[in-house]
Amino acid sequence: MFRQLGILALAATATFAQDVDNEGADVHAEFWKKPWASSKGLQHLVKEKSLLDCAQTLEDFAYATEGRNRLAGSKGHNDTVDFLYKELSKLNYYNVTLQPWSALIQESGDANFTLDGEKQSTSIFSYSPSGNATSPLVIVDNLGCEASDYPAELSGKIALISRGECEFGAKSVSAGLAGAVGAVIYNNVPGDLNGTLGVPSPDRPYVPTVGLSQEAGAAVIAKIQGGAEVIGELSTYSVIKETFTNNVLATTKGGDQDNILAVGAHSDSVAEGPGINDDGSGICGLLEVAKDLARFKTKNAVRFGWWSGEEEGLLGSTYYVATLSEPEAAKIKAYLNFDMIASPNYYYAIYDGDGSTFNLTGPPGSAELEHFFEDFYTKKGLNFTATEFDGRSDYGPFLDVGIASGGTFTGAEGIKTEEEAAQFGGEAGVPYDVNYHQAGDNVTNLALDAFEVNTKGIAAAVGTYSISFEGLNLNTTTVARRGAPAARLAKRWNKQLLKRNFDLQTARRRYADKKCGSKSHDYHLYK
Structure with missing residues (x-):
């Protein structure tokens, strides 16, 4: 999790996205044979073993990397992006895209x-x-x-x-x-x-x-x-150093493409460790739900996003939002963020969308998203609390352009109070994640019960809002909430485009080489 948004001076590339092949009428026919997505149906499919297997894969990527991390642009992060791309593409359910950009890391x-x-x-x-x-x-x-x-x-x-x-x-x-x-x-x-x-x-x-x-x-x-x-x-x-990296995006081929639920987590770690709770837990939670959703059909489109460069200042999510046109941004009706959902000394925290706890209200629809997760925990017989909606993670750029946002969080370096220990168990006076941003943030650092519960929370939200946004008090147009509208975000990137020229043709060639079976493995433009 990114600790504090710094002064951004980003070096962006032109957007390049390569969709997986659309199989045409056969794909659509198969789509309509599937049952409708539902909260209950998706939650039922979430398995702890699948989450743990995914987390172990990410740890293996990190430990095979000099520095034993998944820092944006490192081998461990490149392998993470490759893994996500391949796992999502083989489902033949999503249009899977890579969005490259560059920045100083x-x-x-x-x-x-x-x-x-x-x-x-x-x-x-x-x-x-x-x-x-x-x-x-x-x-x-x-x-x-x-x-x-x-x-x-x-x-x-x-x-x-x-x-x-x-x-x-x-x-x-x-x-x-x-x-x-x-x-x-x-x-x-x-x-x-x-x-x-x-x-x-x-x-x-x-x-x-x-x-x-x-x-x-x-x-x-x-x-x-x-x-x-x-x-x-x-x-x-x-x-x-300047590093080339990628966001990974997967959008359902079915569903109303003018009404999109976006769900995100960050794909990178800090240099100090493998980042298996921060945010391997979010990576794997999203991937598990994305795989399970492929068994269903939806009425709204769902877009899963894995953002690179979060640890350096929300760079990947900022770039994504900055490059959206106003009509495209308006299609995203809600964004849900999941950054650290398996902290070992966890509490169940929900972003304070209605501002009732921290007096910082999200865009219209955010309050209802908070209440959705409150209902989710209540039905599970679990306690919950609010966490500040301060833009500290990748939901920040979405707030900036007025998109309803929400999500859950199990804690980082903050210290668990006596009251929280009584509510959620664990140890008072100890950080929620004692290995936050450290080498010990590996598979053994995960609270598997919280991991499974919060992944079911993702499933519940996707199962609900992939069918209908009814009940969300949504804006019909995208407007700025915190003084950083899309035009300003885009301008911040475009100024950097004048300074650094990215070879888009090279990007396309490298990607085409990989798709065609070339021995070149540099299509992600990491070097």
């Missing part, structure tokens, strides 16, 4: 940080530049979201900044503009902090930036406010 990074000579538990923020600094720390006022928060005495020093409210990348940029030689962002909740600054922009560079726990940050602040000078020694190292 941090392949590796490391950091060391000491305070008065004592080594700290810290991590480098993705896209932080390499660098070294030894200097006193200076506390940044408030949350570091305004230029006025950065005091004059920060010049030549290391900025100590609280997490909260604005983007990590904005804090790093602001620290640099104030003359800081580095930035340390400390958590605003218990526990360590890691994240991404977002893809860097040449005209607003970052300074070396690391994360620090809330506890360590509070201790430093107490010392400084007590009159002591605290010396920090900061060292960061990162490798950032």
